Every structure is written in C-alpha cells, then in structure tokens.
Amino acid sequence: MQHLKNALGSSVQLPSAAVGRMSLYLRELQRLSDNGVMSLNSAELATLIEVSPAVVRRDLSTIGAIGRRGVGYVTADLIQSIGAVLGSETSWTVALVGVGSLGTALLRYRGLQRQGFHIVAAFDADPRLVGTSICGVPIYAAAEMSKKIGELKPQLAVLAVPAEAATAVASELADAGITGILNFAPATLKLPKEMGVVNVDLASEMQRLAFTVTSGITGGAVPEAENQKK
Structure with missing residues (x-):
C-alpha cells in the first residue's frame, strides 16, 4: 500500500498495482486528449488497458474522481486528478x-x-x-x-x-x-x-512474458487478482 495525495492535498492509500494502473490511465488519457477526445466512460478506459470497468471505477473513486451521468469522465479533469496523485504535475x-x-x-x-x-x-x-x-x-x-x-x-x-x-x-x-x-x-x-x-529487471520481465505466452494468458501481462477481467 502506498500513501499518496490527491489534487486537494488529502491522503490517498493505493495498492502498488493500482499505482501502476494509474500510470497507464494517465498515458492513455494524454493520448486521447491529444486526439481531441474530451470525455470517456469507465468501460472505454478499461478496454484501453485491459481491466474491468469495475476496477477503473474503484481506482478513480479512490482518488476522488467521479464520473458525470451521461458524460462519463472529463479527460482533462482525469489527467489533472491522476497527475496530482502520481506527482507528475510536479517537475x-x-x-x-x-x-x-x-x-x-x-x-x-x-x-x-x-x-x-x-x-x-x-x-x-x-x-x-x-x-x-x-x-x-x-x-x-x-x-x-x-x-x-x-x-x-x-x-x-x-x-x-x-x-x-x-x-x-x-x-x-x-x-x-x-x-x-x-x-x-x-x-x-x-x-x-x-x-x-x-x-526494473529486464530479464525478469522477459521471464514473466515467457510465462504469459506459455500459459496462454491473454492481455499481454500476468494478471493480478485485483485487476483481472471479471
């Protein structure tokens, strides 16, 4: 469990796996923003990083990001919220x-x-x-x-x-x-x-990749219990 702070300065506790997903969310959101995508829903974000929508909603609610009915999440708002938690707004x-x-x-x-x-x-x-x-x-x-x-x-x-x-x-x-x-x-x-x-041990990561391939696991990574698709 890692202790981080959200955009309001409040303490946020996130499992290490969730911190890793936050980084992936941020990468995809910035790409979408560059392409003019103003909003998206949890299912769309979940598809991009291959987790379930429930995991996305849980992760985002933990940092205080709440979707809007009929709109979903505003891309710019999510970038700001996740960036504040990860410290990427700091140079x-x-x-x-x-x-x-x-x-x-x-x-x-x-x-x-x-x-x-x-x-x-x-x-x-x-x-x-x-x-x-x-x-x-x-x-x-x-x-x-x-x-x-x-x-x-x-x-x-x-x-x-x-x-x-x-x-x-x-x-x-x-x-x-x-x-x-x-x-x-x-x-x-x-x-x-x-x-x-x-x-970051590249040889170990290659071993994980080999296990993924030989085990027939889809999604490009060894899944963790909390972020497998339901």
Missing part, C-alpha cells in the same frame, strides 16, 4: 548514471519530459563520452558525480550500470542527496529505508 529533476545503449535510449526518450521528469545530467566512466551531450543533456565523468549532484541538486536518479557497480553507485547517489532511484541493474540495492527504489 522532477533526474540524474542518469550509465550512458550505454540503455542510458542513451533513455536520454533520447521524450516521454519522460512529458511526465515532468527532466534529466539534467548524465554520468559515465568512458572518457570518450565525457564532455559530450545527448539531446542537450551533458555527460560528466563518473568521478565527478557527487560534486555535480551537489551543484545541480537532482531529486531522482536512473541507474543503468552493470550489476557489479550498482550497489556502490547507488550508495554514492544516496550520500549525494538523491531521494529516489530507478534501478535497471540486475542487483538488489542495500540502501537506507527512506530511499525510494524501483527495480
């Missing part, structure tokens, strides 16, 4: 550590900026990369990381380094003042409890 500054293939792809991905996440610096040990930039983001030497983070004061970090380096780099990030890490390294980080960490 977050981010440091990226590791400018390999994955790190480079993240630097080129503009979806992060749209959600309010701005990479302000990247770090790598390869001297050929130091002093260059990708999509306007400067790349600094890994040895300068603590100093530059102290100067730029990013709030979050993305870790895209080899597993053997992950723990040491994460500890340095924590000591430098980073409050949350998105960890792509296949390693378990041992950090202070107050540090926010989200692990």
Whole structure:
C-alpha cells in the first residue's frame, strides 16, 4: 500500500498495482486528449488497458474522481486528478548514471519530459563520452558525480550500470542527496529505508512474458487478482 495525495492535498492509500494502473490511465488519457477526445466512460478506459470497468471505477473513486451521468469522465479533469496523485504535475529533476545503449535510449526518450521528469545530467566512466551531450543533456565523468549532484541538486536518479557497480553507485547517489532511484541493474540495492527504489529487471520481465505466452494468458501481462477481467 502506498500513501499518496490527491489534487486537494488529502491522503490517498493505493495498492502498488493500482499505482501502476494509474500510470497507464494517465498515458492513455494524454493520448486521447491529444486526439481531441474530451470525455470517456469507465468501460472505454478499461478496454484501453485491459481491466474491468469495475476496477477503473474503484481506482478513480479512490482518488476522488467521479464520473458525470451521461458524460462519463472529463479527460482533462482525469489527467489533472491522476497527475496530482502520481506527482507528475510536479517537475522532477533526474540524474542518469550509465550512458550505454540503455542510458542513451533513455536520454533520447521524450516521454519522460512529458511526465515532468527532466534529466539534467548524465554520468559515465568512458572518457570518450565525457564532455559530450545527448539531446542537450551533458555527460560528466563518473568521478565527478557527487560534486555535480551537489551543484545541480537532482531529486531522482536512473541507474543503468552493470550489476557489479550498482550497489556502490547507488550508495554514492544516496550520500549525494538523491531521494529516489530507478534501478535497471540486475542487483538488489542495500540502501537506507527512506530511499525510494524501483527495480526494473529486464530479464525478469522477459521471464514473466515467457510465462504469459506459455500459459496462454491473454492481455499481454500476468494478471493480478485485483485487476483481472471479471
């Protein structure tokens, strides 16, 4: 269970699975808004992310979003409500550590900026990369990381380094003042409890995908009990 705040500043408790769905709702709502869709109902939103309408209504009512009879949900209102809960209305500054293939792809991905996440610096040990930039983001030497983070004061970090380096780099990030890490390294980080960490293990996700395919599960993901279609 995660404790978040809605648009009115009230505390909201959401299961981790619901937080994940909120992110999917927001992505689809922004796409619909770009295409001129002004409103939609729970069934339409449910179809887009392949859950039941009841799950959508429950998720949205938890954050105080109530549909209008005959109209459904106003797209702009939902974007604002979900954005407030997820913190995407706040501008977050981010440091990226590791400018390999994955790190480079993240630097080129503009979806992060749209959600309010701005990479302000990247770090790598390869001297050929130091002093260059990708999509306007400067790349600094890994040895300068603590100093530059102290100067730029990013709030979050993305870790895209080899597993053997992950723990040491994460500890340095924590000591430098980073409050949350998105960890792509296949390693378990041992950090202070107050540090926010989200692990993305691509190999594990591929194993989940393989299980989905071999089990004949539809919908593109291993379903959780609370978001399976009824």
